[in-house]
Each structure stands twice: as structure tokens, then as C-alpha cells.
Amino acid sequence: xxxxxxxxxxxxxxxxxxxxxxxxxxxxxxxxxxxxxxxxxxxxxxxxxxxxxxxxxxxxxxxxxxxxxxxxxxxxxxxxxxxxxxxxxxxxxxxxxxxxxxxxxxxxxxxxxxxxxxxxxxxxxxxxxxxxxxxxxxxxxxxxxxxxxxxxxxxxxxxxxxxxxxxxxxxxxxxxxxxxxxxxxxxxxxxxxxxxxxxxxxxx
Amino acid sequence: xxxxxxxxxxxxxxxxxxxxxxxxxxxxxxxxxxxxxxxxxxxxxxxxxxxxxxxxxxxxxxxxxxxxxxxxxxxxxxxxxxxxxxxxxxxxxxxxxxxxxxxxxxxxxxxxxxxxxxxxxxxxxxxxxxxxxxxxxxxxxxxxxxxxxxxxxxxxxxxxxxxxxxxxxxxxxxxxxxxxxxxxxxxxxxxxxxxxxxxxxxxxxxxxxxxxxxxxxxxxxxxxxxxxxxxxxxxxxxxxxxxxxxxxx
Numbered sequence: 001x002x003x004x005x006x007x008x009x010x011x012x013x014x015x016x017x018x019x020x021x022x023x024x025x026x027x028x029x030x031x032x033x034x035x036x037x038x039x040x041x042x043x044x045x046x047x048x049x050x051x052x053x054x055x056x057x058x059x060x061x062x063x064x065x066x067x068x069x070x071x072x073x074x075x076x077x078x079x080x081x082x083x084x085x086x087x088x089x090x091x092x093x094x095x096x097x098x099x100x101x102x103x104x105x106x107x108x109x110x111x112x113x114x115x116x117x118x119x120x121x122x123x124x125x126x127x128x129x130x131x132x133x134x135x136x137x138x139x140x141x142x143x144x145x146x147x148x149x150x151x152x153x154x155x156x157x158x159x160x161x162x163x164x165x166x167x168x169x170x171x172x173x174x175x176x177x178x179x180x181x182x183x184x185x186x187x188x189x190x191x192x193x194x195x196x197x198x199x200x201x202x203x204x
Numbered sequence: 205x206x207x208x209x210x211x212x213x214x215x216x217x218x219x220x221x222x223x224x225x226x227x228x229x230x231x232x233x234x235x236x237x238x239x240x241x242x243x244x245x246x247x248x249x250x251x252x253x254x255x256x257x258x259x260x261x262x263x264x265x266x267x268x269x270x271x272x273x274x275x276x277x278x279x280x281x282x283x284x285x286x287x288x289x290x291x292x293x294x295x296x297x298x299x300x301x302x303x304x305x306x307x308x309x310x311x312x313x314x315x316x317x318x319x320x321x322x323x324x325x326x327x328x329x330x331x332x333x334x335x336x337x338x339x340x341x342x343x344x345x346x347x348x349x350x351x352x353x354x355x356x357x358x359x360x361x362x363x364x365x366x367x368x369x370x371x372x373x374x375x376x377x378x379x380x381x382x383x384x385x386x387x388x389x390x391x392x393x394x395x396x397x398x399x400x401x402x403x404x405x406x407x408x409x410x411x412x413x414x415x416x417x418x419x420x421x422x423x424x425x426x427x428x429x430x431x432x433x434x435x436x437x438x439x440x441x442x443x444x445x446x447x448x449x450x451x452x453x
């Protein structure tokens with residue numbers, strides 16, 4: 001016999017279910033008075049550095065129906081490309097920017113919306129710069145394990161073209177599923193869980 | 205955000221997730237997954253700085269009753285109705301190391317199986333003193349604990365006669381966004397666990413058993429509350445022996 005590696009197994013995922021809002025956004029779901037505010041509902045303040053943007057969109061299922069009971073979380077670098085995390089060793093991120101946001105899709109029209117800033121570029125593992133991006137994590141009823149994807153910016157044509165992750169997408173027509181559309185300071189990013197327009201999701 | 209000064213942050217990439225251990229996206233016994241599961245393969249990505257970093261929340265976000273669901277929504281002097289229990293455990297990584305300073309959020313139905321949610325129509329009554337949400341942050345040894353009432357089973361429109369076992373939903377942060385996890389805790393000895401299509405999305409019986417909290421008689425408080433122990437394992441990260449700085453600087 002060889003030595004045992006002794007690793008534990010990761011706790012298996014389960015769906016967040018239809019009532020995920022009770023736990024993650026209780027004020028939004030009319031459970032007032034337990035927490036002062038819903039975590040992740042505000043990412044910026046008056047002093048936050050960088051270009052203010054709005055990120056909005058909807059999530060569609062495989063039949064084109066709106067997913068109105070999801071919760072999205074986003075995680076992104078500050079305007080200088082630094083993450084507000086103890087694991088960030090390249091410098092100190094903007095203390096006025098959380099980098100993390102959480103928003104449910106609206107139970108009526110299915111939209112989500114984040115008020116944030118445009119992130120700076122951060123390096124890939126080999127030192128090449130990745131294009132500016134926002135990491136997105138989606139949970140909902142019917143989703144057994146949270147889905148990871150990324151939003152990229154349409155005006156960053158040159159950076160997107162050299163982005164190491166986008167370059168790895170074999171079917172080139174799918175790259176477009178990760179690029180938001182822009183109107184003024186509002187970026188629209190629709191997610192398609194399944195089917196012809198299916199968004200690229202990552203195993204990270 | 206984190207105020208711990210005696211521990212060096214770990215920055216190695218995470219172990220690859222064993223997706224045969226987790227439930228697959230498409231699990232037709234759980235009907236809603238049929239149209240909400242991607243059909244294309246996931247694009248694999250060894251974590252970059254965007255995934256190995258993640259938000260960390262300080263204890264300052266917590267109020268005194270955040271981990272007491274019996275009282276955090278109750279009127280002064282009153283409490284939620286049901287079996288009083290304590291749920292406690294540790295958050296570890298796959299290497300067996302405690303994961304300190306991570307936020308856990310919990311939500312659940314009341315003793316009758318009724319959720320406080322506008323989309324919920326089950327005829328069991330709302331408990332005016334029970335909201336159903338709580339949160340805690342792990343201590344330096346990865347420990348957490350909360351008080352609550354044991355949730356009831358509840359019926360749901362999947363099969364003609366499907367009922368969820370008693371369960372508590374858990375949302376767990378780690379130190380990196382790639383560790384983000386949502387799961388459900390079940391209770392030892394509940395015969396409904398093995399009938400549930402959502403539990404059944406997990407292919408491996410041992411993986412299911414990892415979600416079942418044993419009754420913890422040792423920590424049961426006489427004349428007050430029984431205890432259940434629920435340990436959570438997050439993804440481990442590679443040792444930093446040869447990875448003690450981020451590449452690309």
C-alpha cells in the first residue's frame with residue numbers, strides 16, 4: 001500500500017431553489033428588519049474611482065422563457081485592474097469599491113441590474129493581459145450547480161481579440177455570447193442557459 | 205475587509221472540481237433542470253486572478269441575532285414555533301484545513317414547511333415570529349453555529365406527489381470566487397431524503413451522505429435545544445511551494 005493522499009471531497013452542490021431570495025436578498029423579498037441592507041446591493045460610493053457603468057440583462061431558458069427567480073453575483077477588478085480581496089497580492093484595490101455585487105432577476109420582467117464601474121485589465125496566468133471583464137455566477141431553481149460566465153465589453157475590440165480566454169473558444173461564433181451590447185453607459189448582457197444562443201459557461 | 209493578520213493569504217489555484225461528484229446540470233427527474241441546463245460542454249479554465257480572488261466579509265456586517273433564527277424575526281419577548289435546534293460545524297477545504305473568516309448564509313421553511321416568500325402558496329401557516337434567514341462568519345478554526353427551528357417537509361409541483369425532506373439551504377463563500385457554493389443540509393434519519401428528486405440529482409450515495417447532518421448529542425443543551433453537526437468542504441487550493449507569487453507581475 002502507498003500512503004493515503006487524505007483529501008476530503010468537496011461538499012456537493014444543490015440547487016438554490018425558488019426561494020433563494022429569503023437567504024440572499026431578504027429585504028428585497030420583504031423580510032425586513034433582519035439585516036440592515038441586502039449584501040451586494042451597492043458596489044460603489046461617491047469616491048469610487050473609474051468610469052460609472054450599468055450592467056443589465058435577462059436570463060433565458062432553453063425554450064426562450066424568462067428566468068425570473070435567479071440570483072446573479074458579479075466579481076470584478078477595480079478601475080486599475082486590482083481585486084478587493086486578501087488574495088490580491090499585486091497591490092491594494094480601491095477601498096471605495098467592493099468588486100462584488102448581488103442582484104436577483106426581477107420577478108415580473110426578469111431583468112437584473114448592477115451599478116458598477118468598468119474594470120481595468122488583469123493578467124492571465126502567463127502574464128498576457130486579459131481584456132476587461134466581469135465574472136458572473138448564476139444560481140436558480142433548476143440549476144444544480146452555479147454557472148460561471150464572463151461579460152466582456154464591445155468597445156474593447158483589440159483587447160478582446162487578444163484575450164487568452166476568448167481565444168480558446170473553439171466555435172468562434174460563440175465568442176459573441178460573452179460580449180455585452182452598449183448604449184451610452186448601459187451594457188446589456190443577456191444569458192441563454194440552453195439552445196442555439198447558449199452562453200459560454202466555464203469550469204473554473 | 206478581513207482583519208486577520210496572523211495568516212498569510214493563499215493564492216494557489218483551486219483543485220479541479222470533480223463534476224462527477226456534484227449533480228449534473230441535466231437531471232430530468234428534477235423537471236426544472238431540463239430547460240435550465242446548458243447542453244454545450246463547459247469551457248475549462250485553470251483559475252486566473254479573477255477566480256482565485258474573492259470577496260471576504262468582516263465581522264462588522266453581523267448583528268447579534270444574525271445567527272439566531274428563533275429570534276431574529278420574532279417580536280420582542282416571543283420566539284418561533286417548532287423544534288429548537290442548534291446547527292454547527294466547520295468549513296474545511298479539501299486538504300482538511302479550516303477555512304476561517306468565510307460568510308455562510310442560511311435559509312429555510314418554518315416548522316410546518318412554509319417559506320416566507322410571496323411565490324409560496326403552500327397552505328401550511330406562516331409563523332409570524334419566523335423569517336427564515338440567518339448568517340454567520342467562521343472563526344479562526346473554521347467554526348460556525350446558529351440556532352433555529354427544525355424545518356418541516358413541504359410538497360412541491362414536480363412529480364404528482366413529491367415532497368422535499370426537511371432541509372436548510374446553505375450559501376458559502378470561500379476565499380476565492382471559484383469556491384462559491386450553494387447546497388442543502390438534510391437531517392439524519394429522515395426517510396424522505398431517499399425519495400427526493402433534488403437529492404437524487406447527485407449520482408453518488410456517498411456524496412449524498414455528505415449532506416446529511418448527524419444528531420450531535422454531545423452538543424445538545426439539556427432542556428433547551430438539540431444539536432446537529434454539518435461540516436462543509438470547499439475546494440482546496442494547490443500548495444504554494446512552487447507558486448508563491450502570482451504569475452504575470
